[in-house]
Amino acid sequence: EIVLTQSPGTLSLSPGERATLSCRASQNISSTYLAWYQQKPGQAPRLLIYGASSRATGIPDRFSGSGSGTDFTLTISRLEPEDFAVYYCQQCGGSPLWTFGQGTKVEIK
């Protein structure tokens, strides 16, 4: 089973600051199969990044993804008020076939 571990669990930042979220896989995964989602309270998840670094349609360019192998990063260059949410990484190809990290909450400091 491929386990995705996200860190930190909670990130307390102010609007305008840079957020760096980590997702570490228990074994190598192809960058093609790594995605990031944003979820706000009471809402469905929204696809932000696929293929580790490609932004989904309509996602602002302050969101960027990077990484390879076992270490992946989601960066929000300047936090906007609407960016405070929970972020999940997700991989495909292990067993179970699709797994999510436990999430990182980005909260207002």
Add this chain to the structure above:
Amino acid sequence: EVQVVESGGGLAQPGGSLRLSCAASGFTFNSYDMKWVRQAPGKGLEWLSHISSSSSIIYYADSVKGRFTISRDNAKNSLYLQMNSLRAEDSAVYYCAASKQYYYMDVWGKGATVTVSS
């Protein structure tokens, strides 16, 4: 507008059954793989099941294998999840998600709440 809308959630007794539906619109449904993902209260996301665009490939998570059945009707732009032998731990919000590429989930519904309790 591209969207998927779940329905059929509600209260079920342990050992009981429920059938969730997901209606798709605004995109070419028969070109997308589909998935069910759930989220227990206060918890993270758990993938449950995947069905390819033609229904030829189906996968289940171990937690629901043998109890849940995924299906789709491309003529009706609809996805289904038949849930049998429900347990308290199946209580969650169930999301339908569309995948243009099978390895990620482009479009998500708002979810259907399932509560399993006596």
